[in-house]
Amino acid sequence: MKEANSLDNLKPITEIPLYETAHNGRRREGKFSLEDLHFAKDPFNYHLAAYRRHGPIYRCWFRNQEWVAIGGLEANDFAWRKPDIWSYREAMAGFGKQLGFRHVTTLDGPPHRLKRRSLKPGFGNSTFQHLPAMCDLAASEISRNQNKNLDLHQLFMELVIRLSAGTMLKTDLSDDMVRSMTRFEEMFMHGLNIGEYGEEYFSGLDYLQTKEKVFGFLQRLVEEREKTGSPEDNFSAMFEKRPEKAGPYDPHEQLDDAYLLLIAGAENTARLLSWCLQYIFKHPEWLEQLQFELRTEPFNDFRDGMARFPKLKNTIMEVERLQPGAYFHVRTVAQPVEFQGYQLPKGTQVLHIQGLCHFLKEIYEDPFTFRPQRWEGREYPRKAHGTFGGGTHVCLGINLARIHTPLILAHLIKDYNLEFDFEPKLHLYLEPGGAFRRFPLPAQFVPLESGNGD
Numbered sequence: 001m002k003e004a005n006s007l008d009n010l011k012p013i014t015e016i017p018l019y020e021t022a023h024n025g026r027r028r029e030g031k032f033s034l035e036d037l038h039f040a041k042d043p044f045n046y047h048l049a050a051y052r053r054h055g056p057i058y059r060c061w062f063r064n065q066e067w068v069a070i071g072g073l074e075a076n077d078f079a080w081r082k083p084d085i086w087s088y089r090e091a092m093a094g095f096g097k098q099l100g101f102r103h104v105t106t107l108d109g110p111p112h113r114l115k116r117r118s119l120k121p122g123f124g125n126s127t128f129q130h131l132p133a134m135c136d137l138a139a140s141e142i143s144r145n146q147n148k149n150l151d152l153h154q155l156f157m158e159l160v161i162r163l164s165a166g167t168m169l170k171t172d173l174s175d176d177m178v179r180s181m182t183r184f185e186e187m188f189m190h191g192l193n194i195g196e197y198g199e200e201y202f203s204g205l206d207y208l209q210t211k212e213k214v215f216g217f218l219q220r221l222v223e224e225r226e227k228t229g230s231p232e233d234n235f236s237a238m239f240e241k242r243p244e245k246a247g248p249y250d251p252h253e254q255l256d257d258a259y260l261l262l263i264a265g266a267e268n269t270a271r272l273l274s275w276c277l278q279y280i281f282k283h284p285e286w287l288e289q290l291q292f293e294l295r296t297e298p299f300n301d302f303r304d305g306m307a308r309f310p311k312l313k314n315t316i317m318e319v320e321r322l323q324p325g326a327y328f329h330v331r332t333v334a335q336p337v338e339f340q341g342y343q344l345p346k347g348t349q350v351l352h353i354q355g356l357c358h359f360l361k362e363i364y365e366d367p368f369t370f371r372p373q374r375w376e377g378r379e380y381p382r383k384a385h386g387t388f389g390g391g392t393h394v395c396l397g398i399n400l401a402r403i404h405t406p407l408i409l410a411h412l413i414k415d416y417n418l419e420f421d422f423e424p425k426l427h428l429y430l431e432p433g434g435a436f437r438r439f440p441l442p443a444q445f446v447p448l449e450s451g452n453g454d
Contacts, residue, residue: 016068019049
């Protein structure tokens, strides 16, 4: 990557090839162009075709505007290696408007790195101390919901929040509050992903009332802990180990961090769990191998990692590859930079297709096929797996996701049969603005006769 003062001889942004389809990216249908609808219906193949035609950089039509898109290993390295080339404050302005511009996702440069240091006691390796408690909580909650008609996605969102409430930020949550938290997170993430129409969405009464209810609870929780003292949990650890440079821990920041510990990321983990079960139960031979693995090895809580459960680990890696929680991210160039011989001026809107590598056949053979065996004894390039992003802005909750997902899956696979009341399609749909479409996933967990492996 060239520095700003050596960009004079580069090709201008107008010479970046434009990826045009039959829709030509100009006609509109409702609020979104037909090009947006094409991307929404087949997101992986849409950008894969653009990459095959033009390489790792091209222009495309997104949210009724022309964007620069980058994808592939070169793009992932470029985007993650020097995070200060991006203005996260501008690109992630939705987070700032809804949660405040001191939210970690909106921070740039040194302030971001300092905030990540402040959050490390809550989200670092200390999360693994809660494995035994999380294991017990997961088993109890799954048992409580057996033989019930339920929605997989809703159940998993609630379960992830309950696991955090029982360990990371110890607090009692009513069923009604858990549902409100899941409702807020779904609405919040949807609003962030519909671009310019998010402002209108966030002004809706349903969203505002749900947000007020959830953050009102978090406000009372923070105030109560200040009065009575804090239990030993990750939230109190962030108080105790706060870097001196971070300054006083003000109430708004506490509120934001409570949200991060309890709620943030629950939707993505729930989506991953739902996809895992749909793939596993669509492949009964693989399911049988997983059940054998989980019943043969002493199952406790993954304190020694997943080395004893390679098939479970490979399953999760494969589903993360096929259904990444974040297929792309929007970025804004903070300072003029070079990529692939083109100058990207300050303010350029960039669509980083970080999950594109997941579907490159030169990296993953037969990339659209569920083949967890591909991970056995094989190392793929680190930057070819974009599920959690990379660099200093890598997903804050990666450790939690790496705990919640195998724990919950292991309990379900080992002890239950899953009866679907829908036909799994295994195809990703997006809203035109980029948000995931949520379809009901009705199912039941029925205990296996030999559920405990006895």
